[in-house]
Amino acid sequence: MNAPTLVAGIDSSTQACKVMVCDARTGEVVRTGRAAHPDGTEVHPDHWWTALQEATSGGLLEGVSAISVAGQQHGMVCLDEDQRVVRPALLWNDTRSAPDALDLIDELGGAQAWAEAIGVVPVAAITVTKLRWLARNEPDHLARTRTVVLPHDWLTSRLLAGDGPVQRWVTDRSDASGTGYFSATTDTYRDDLLRLATGRGDLELPEVLGPATAAGRSPAGRMVGPGAGDNAAAALGLGLRGGDVAVSLGTSGTAFASHPRPTQDPTGEVAGFADAAGGHLPLMCTLNAARVLGAGAAALGTDLAGLERLALEAEPGAGGLTLLPYLDGERTPNLPTATGTLSGMTRNNLTPANVARAFVEGMLLNVAAGVDALRREGVDVERVLLIGGATGSAAVREIAATFIGVPLVVPAPGEYVARGAARQAAWVLSGEDTCPEWAAVELVVGAEPVVDPLVEEVKGRYAELLATMHGVRQ
Numbered sequence: 001m002n003a004p005t006l007v008a009g010i011d012s013s014t015q016a017c018k019v020m021v022c023d024a025r026t027g028e029v030v031r032t033g034r035a036a037h038p039d040g041t042e043v044h045p046d047h048w049w050t051a052l053q054e055a056t057s058g059g060l061l062e063g064v065s066a067i068s069v070a071g072q073q074h075g076m077v078c079l080d081e082d083q084r085v086v087r088p089a090l091l092w093n094d095t096r097s098a099p100d101a102l103d104l105i106d107e108l109g110g111a112q113a114w115a116e117a118i119g120v121v122p123v124a125a126i127t128v129t130k131l132r133w134l135a136r137n138e139p140d141h142l143a144r145t146r147t148v149v150l151p152h153d154w155l156t157s158r159l160l161a162g163d164g165p166v167q168r169w170v171t172d173r174s175d176a177s178g179t180g181y182f183s184a185t186t187d188t189y190r191d192d193l194l195r196l197a198t199g200r201g202d203l204e205l206p207e208v209l210g211p212a213t214a215a216g217r218s219p220a221g222r223m224v225g226p227g228a229g230d231n232a233a234a235a236l237g238l239g240l241r242g243g244d245v246a247v248s249l250g251t252s253g254t255a256f257a258s259h260p261r262p263t264q265d266p267t268g269e270v271a272g273f274a275d276a277a278g279g280h281l282p283l284m285c286t287l288n289a290a291r292v293l294g295a296g297a298a299a300l301g302t303d304l305a306g307l308e309r310l311a312l313e314a315e316p317g318a319g320g321l322t323l324l325p326y327l328d329g330e331r332t333p334n335l336p337t338a339t340g341t342l343s344g345m346t347r348n349n350l351t352p353a354n355v356a357r358a359f360v361e362g363m364l365l366n367v368a369a370g371v372d373a374l375r376r377e378g379v380d381v382e383r384v385l386l387i388g389g390a391t392g393s394a395a396v397r398e399i400a401a402t403f404i405g406v407p408l409v410v411p412a413p414g415e416y417v418a419r420g421a422a423r424q425a426a427w428v429l430s431g432e433d434t435c436p437e438w439a440a441v442e443l444v445v446g447a448e449p450v451v452d453p454l455v456e457e458v459k460g461r462y463a464e465l466l467a468t469m470h471g472v473r474q
């Protein structure tokens with residue numbers, strides 16, 4: 001039998017670089033690799049390259065014919081005229097540009113104006129606000145900047161260039177749609193919005209390639225795909241269909257769906273991004289997800305397994321404890337300077353088990369709001385597919401089944417962003433008009449929504465605490 005044609009997908013995410021080598025025809029996983037990224041909300045792009053080298057060391061890419069990169073969205077990578085990195089990239093989870101987001105909203109005429117212009121209302125995560133921050137705080141760095149790209153663009157172009165100079169900067173629709181200066185409705189850059197943020201009309205941006213357009217070949221002869229934003233790649237990796245909503249619990253908590261039409265949510269809760277298949281990807285994103293559990297475990301003097309055990313010991317509702325999990329500030333709801341709140345403590349209920357359960361419940365309720373927000377924007381929600389590192393916790397899987405409110409399925413543990421990037425690489429390699437059908441993802445948990453009065457009470461308590469917080473902060 002002939003050896004299968006191999007393709008590789010890369011997920012350069014916030015915390016790690018993950019690589020998956022698959023059979024181009026079936027999607028079967030052949031090899032995987034991973035390496036950690038440094039912590040922090042600003043990172044020099046060289047670290048992503050080093051992590052990619054480490055993750056693919058030992059011949060991981062041997063025999064691979066095509067490769068695509070998916071990456072954490074929105075990060076601002078500024079390059080000078082010699083293509084050197086001007087300063088470390090400000091990442092999506094860096095909130096220092098929150099005041100710049102407010103200024104930009106005002107200057108364009110309000111949130112509705114942004115929703116109509118590009119389907120996205122700027123918050124600190126969005127690249128355009130980081131550029132305004134740069135203009136305001138580091139004008140010399142802005143003056144030196146010639147080209148602005150995103151993390152996945154930077155890695156894709158490095159893959160194409162090898163050790164030589166980058167000839168061409170490229171991106172794709174899905175990641176471009178997260179910049180704040182690209183419209184997924186017209187598929188064009190909005191130079192006016194870039195100028196509004198920076199005062200510059202001469203900044204160069206990467207060319208936006210079609211979903212299956214080859215960016216070129218690497219020096220090793222591999223075809224390189226256009227790549228994608230990480231959530232758009234996950235949609236490809238999961239093979240999302242109408243009625244499916246993905247909820248990802250990684251560093252960020254996201255809820256998103258592949259959708260045929262652009263959305264324009266003036267509340268800013270749902271961002272009208274593009275997907276990686278020519279359609280749209282309405283998406284809600286929180287800053288606080290899997291790492292909330294790590295922080296809860298550390299506070300309780302245990303590890304993730306310990307937190308899981310404790311949370312499963314407690315009754316639903318955590319004995320009356322409620323956590324607003326804004327440990328890193330928050331993006332949705334837009335409370336960039338918020339901190340976490342643990343409420344409802346009494347001498348009786350303040351047990352490690354209740355605290356552990358409150359951390360899981362609070363983290364899940366924060367992201368579950370995204371499912372309702374998508375429905376409000378016209379997304380058909382028939383089932384939720386739960387992915388991301390935190391699904392490794394049985395407590396998360398079990399409690400999510402009661403909180404999400406629609407049938408929930410948990411795909412077998414896997415790197416679905418990397419799988420989506422690999423599927424894109426297979427598409428580019430095939431030269432076909434449509435993305436190759438791969439085996440459907442294996443589902444290990446299926447749960448019908450539970451109608452439990454206690455769950456409704458917990459949700460009510462959470463909503464009340466959130467309303468109080470909003471009141472305090474207005």
Ligand SMILES: Nc1ncnc2c1ncn2[C@@H]1O[C@H](COP(=O)(O)OP(=O)(O)O)[C@@H](O)[C@H]1O
Nearest residue numbers: 013014015016250251290304388389390392393
């Ligand atoms: N069993 C588990 N329980 C809870 N959290 C987990 C578990 N396993 C991994 N995680 C967390 O998942 C996160 C990594 O998830 P991942 O989806 O890979 O994130 P990212 O894509 O942002 O790098 C880490 O914060 C890690 O601590």
Ligand SMILES: O=C(CO)[C@@H](O)[C@H](O)COP(=O)(O)O
Nearest residue numbers: 013014072073092250251252
């Ligand atoms: O900001 C967004 C999407 O808008 C995040 O999804 C980031 O793209 C990274 O998240 P992780 O996958 O690393 O958790």
